[in-house]
Amino acid sequence: MAVESTNVYEEQIERFSALDRVLHWTTALAFLYCLLSGIGIAYSKFHWLLTFLGGGEFARWLHPWAGVVFSIGAVLMIIKWARDMVITGEDVLFLMRIKAYISGRHEELPPAGKFNGGQKLYAWIVFISAIVFFLTGIVMWFQENFGIGLVRWSVVIHEISFIIAGAFTIIHIYMGTIGLPGSIWGMIGGKVSATWARFHHPRWYREVKGQ
Amino acid sequence: MTNNWIDISNSDLVFVMGGNPAENHPCGFKWAIKAREKRGAKIINVDPRFNRTSAVADIYVRIRPGSDVAFLGGLINYVLQNEKYQKEYVKIHTTAPFIVREDFGFKDGLFTGYDPKTKSYDKTTWDYEFDPATGYPKMDPTLKHPRCVLNILKKHFSRYTPEKVAEICGCTKEEFLKVAEEVAKCGAPNKNMTILYALGWTQHSYGTQLIRTACMLQLLLGNIGVAGGGINALRGHSNVQGMTDLAGQNKNLPTYIKAPKPEEQTLEEHLKNHTPKKLHPTSMNYWANYPKFYISFLKCMWGDSATPENDFAYHYLYKPDKGYYSWDEFIDDMYKGKIEGLVTAALNFVNNTPNANKTIKALQNLKWMVVMDSFMIETAEFWKAEGVDPSQVKTEVLVLPTGDFINKEGSMTNSARWIKWKYKAVDPEGDAKDEYWIFGHFFMKIKELYEKEGGAFPDPILNLVWPYQNPYYPTAEEILTEINGYYTRDVDGHKKGERVRLFTKLRDDGSTACGGWLYCGVFPPEGNLAKRTDLHDPLGLGTYPNYAWNWPANRRVLYNRASADAKGRPWDPERPLLRWDPEKKRWVGDTPDTAATAPPEKGIGAFIMLPEGRGRLFAAKSYATFKDGPLPEHYEPYETPVENVLHPKVPHNPVAKVYKSDLDLLATPDKYPYVITTYHLVEHYFYQTNNVYSLVRLFPTHVFAEIPEELAKEKGIKNGEIIKIVTPRATVKAFAMITKRIKPQNVAGKTVYTIGLPIHGGIQGYLAKLLKNNAKASLANLISPNVWDPNSRTPEFKAFLCNIEKA
């Protein structure tokens, strides 16, 4: 089992600015609420979840508003990070060797930039699903002004994008917390340790260090 | 109605014309639907508008408003020409064999005896030819004689050929023949047709004659007095039949006995004039008992002060000089300032009379007016009408709030003459009182005033029998006792005050008192039969003999003797309304017209109220003929777009009551080309329902006019737009409802458009708030013409002329 480095002070590199973090967490919280209340509403087995989200009616009321917050956040994210998230050949290679990544054999992986292939993929999933959620959500929210056919299929599409986005979000949350120790602080304090950066994002580390 | 509501389901053909029972009598119309379901009966509907009766009818024919007599005349002609009438029935139950006088005739729209100056007929020629030996009219049982009534009919209606009918009515010949064939089938003894009609026939300037045409058709087809047959007037209010019987129009005292004429100074003279003589040996001529009814009425009114010595207080009775004094002359006299006071109970004078502007103006000439109603009606607020300055109106108005049906115990007589009892559920609203209370207090107060101050001829008031335990608050059953009649002294086994069992027991020696002879029998000593609720129907024909009570004498179908042949065998064994049982030596079935034990051989005529004892195909002068002829004739409405094809020189009913004051203007087709007809909707009842939220809600447009699509296109009128309906008298504003249910018709070579205008406008209840400034101009009767049927005094609401413009 790998041993975490224990020296007391380690050089910290800023990974995310304050704005990035605020943006990420507002959107994340809104999205999380939408996901949970979505599950509560749509899946009868989890209807009990709504009692923790403010009760059935309140959750159904807040869900669309949280969706709006999430959509705005996602759009801002797109504006801010779309450039960083462009998937390159290396990222595709990274994804091809995802099995190595999750089993810790980093040496077989191409050096990752600020965001590795997985993170970029997830970003795009969030961006696209945000738009889909927003459009189908508006149709379902104000269904009187839309044809019944459109409303019915937007329910289906809304759920499909929920399944995709939901699954990847579970992975994202896992990797962000337990999967990669130390990365959560990048998004909370904004700084990561140099060794973390060198290990996970070598290319980004080199750029930051100006080499 | 000659028959009753449930009896309609015994019919083989339900002929609905001049009425819209699906909308105006829905719960009664179920029985026509049941006739179709039970017997495969057909429903035929003839109406200017495709209405909700037509929606369920098998055959619908559109005719122009006002052409009903032509259509019916055509049917009579078809039945006579093709010998489809029920020969046996016509021979023994109608006046077909009677022979008419030689000098009777009809030419160019006029019967013999017309005096243009007085615009009335000398009716001497409208009579039978009497046999000097017997004193009875001559008869020809073989029906060959050229002047027997049947042949007179054949000649008279020969002009109503199918082509002529199509030309006048605006329908096609084929449509007419299709109906004629169905109707003619009902001439067979085992095929009965029932006719359902209502205001669509009565509200014309020749309404009475129009209905007579239908009666004659039914007599020829042998459908009167039979189960599933008859002439069924679907009357208006829930108790209009009761009020027609008991309240009586001007010329009638309660139950059709007559008010005395000035020239009949003694009771004996009056009784002689009104006790008809038989015109056939077998006629029961029941009106011969007129003296018993009359004297019993006088005893009921003035009790002990009506003694044989003072002609039973005959002089207490008012003696009007006008023959028939009704609404039209009321308005005219008020308009001329001859009337000082008006007292109305549950009646909306302004909305119900034609040319309402004249009525509103007339009311301003009154000194005082008392209105009793449960809502604030337009009549009471005539001084708020359009163009009336309240400060100039000198009339003092008093409005007394009355309870409505749910706050009063009492009986109601439905259209089928059933007298049913109802109980009081709740007290009236606020300080409202019911009419018992009001008239109890009113009478005691005016009696007190006359006792204290005297006044003009107080005797009839002071001596009026007022036998109520609480004179200030009479109760329903005490009054019903008066109406039913009671013994005024011990006489042949009956105690004083004991209620009379049936009107056959009434006497003319003053020993019985009876407020309404027709109703005598509703409250025998055993108890109030109006309260009976026994649902047994042994005949299976819907007579329900033990449910409530049916005047006269609980006879559920009038003239039911005519449902059996000369030997007392029912024409149709399947529907044995009445059968002579040889063993029991009695009539079995519905209460018979004649005595229950009178054998058929004696041949007593079924039509017991008529001196001929038979159905009158010809209204002879010898007994109550009509002002406008013994036979019906097609006359155009007073405002008509086309000339009278049969006799152009006499287009309208020459004897109709038409008024000529400055406000009584008549429209002419050049400036007012469109025919307009007014009618009711199922969602409303006159104007009262404008106070009912859940009914006003049913029609979003509240006040609308139904405009044919083609006319709307021509005039560029859009659906839902407010339009003006213009007549020389006034203008009404309404929403335009463009419809396919009224189509243009080709009448006498001209294209005629018809417009429909439901009458439920006004300013009552929710309408004032909803229609705001249009409310006052939304009353349909502002534009109806002041033209009345001469016999029954019903206005011509159903066909007049107008023009329409965008508002």
Place this chain on the structure above:
Amino acid sequence: MSTLTTGGTVGLGIRRLSASKEPDTSTKTYPELAILVDVSSCIGCKACEVACQQWHDTTPPLLTPEEVEKLGFVSYQSLPDLRHDLFMLMKFNEKDTEKGFVWFITKYQCMHCREPGCLIACPAPGAVIQYQNGVVDFDHSKCIGCKMCVVGCPFDVPRYDANNKPWKCNFCIDRVEAGLEPACAKTCPTNCLTFGLKEDMVEKGKKIVESLKKRGYENATLYDPPGVNGTGYIYVLPHGDHVKDYNLPENPRIDASIGLWKGPLKTIGSIAFWGTLLGVFLQLVLWGPIKVLGGKENKEEG
């Protein structure tokens, strides 16, 4: 917990609830009820509409003349559409057809389908109830107001009020439970509405269709749409080839999207959800968190 207890609810004659397991209802059986609407004897008098409104004490609006002119809505119909305070509506349609002028008059309300779109689409457990006698009713205490019932209903019937709760005809379940007949069926003057057991109503309907055919309406049909397994309101339509003109959907059924959404998508969703959770759990267990390795393993970055 949406699984049904086998106790209380079935005892009350409930056949199934929205978003809940279908209980075994073999213990007590109730006859299926229905109302037959014989359009051939319907006079369009709206007595049913008034009786329904009176019994349920609702107050549908009075349109002002301005609203009427703006809507351009002028007809014998009382309002353009059903509302949360108008559970049933008489629909009028004047049309010249090949068989001459016909006035299509139809009583429109919740049809109480045997396969109710609202119940299937509704995600809230217990919000939509189908009784064993076929009546479908809403339970506002369970409803979360997500309007999926409107999406699911093939007849477009449920209407929402300001509290975001759905309203519709409930077959006068309170009257029916107390042994009375629904208010509309009782008041119908011409017996166009008949209330009774479903099989009796179907049988009577067929007999009326036969008699209509004899009277010249060749394509008279009995409208009991199989797409929703038959309905609680069945119609005898004299002009069976003009179903649309009667303002009735031609072939109402549960839309494929709802079937997809409530069926396969739910299972796929559950699989995806649990699969991913299992996946990350396995990663944690098999390879453990990907830690930053100090010292020798990653000497190549050096």
Place this chain on the structure above:
Amino acid sequence: MEVSRRGFLKLSAGSLGASVIGGLGFDLTQAHARVRELKITKAKVTKSICPYCSVSCGLLAYSLSDGAMNVKDRIIHIEGNPDDPINRGTLCPKGASLKDLINSPYKLKKPMYKPAGAKEWKEITWDEAIEKFARWVKDTRDRTFIHKDRAGRVVNRCDSIIWAVGSPLGNEEGWLMVKVGIALGLSARETQATI
């Protein structure tokens, strides 16, 4: 529905297991729908007759209370009387909405009087109203009573008061009004049979 002890035990192991996974042990049992109480169960019912058309449908009027004294009664529901052979429980739209007619906000509550030339109604008491009514009739009758007509014949009539009886009146109150009208010798008497 409270889950009775026996009901709880009936939770078979299978469903219990599923619920643990599903609800983390939370048992938010289904409170099922309760059918609305029949609103007319305890109400007093009175048999009456619809005042509108001449079918005179029999109807059952349900009022607010069981008829106890301390109750201001009010109609809460009206439906057809199934035992009336003519309408057999059916009612048309007007009959079905009779409750709104009886409880209409536009019902007149007090006698009202409009003096000559006035612009608005004035409320008056019943005594004043009856007094005025009787006084007006007496004055007009006394002033315009015709004992003998021009030809010297006894006629005993008064032509200048119109006494109009509407058809909504029942037989008894209608006849009472006519009886008073005849006693007063009013010749301008009419009933609403033809308009």
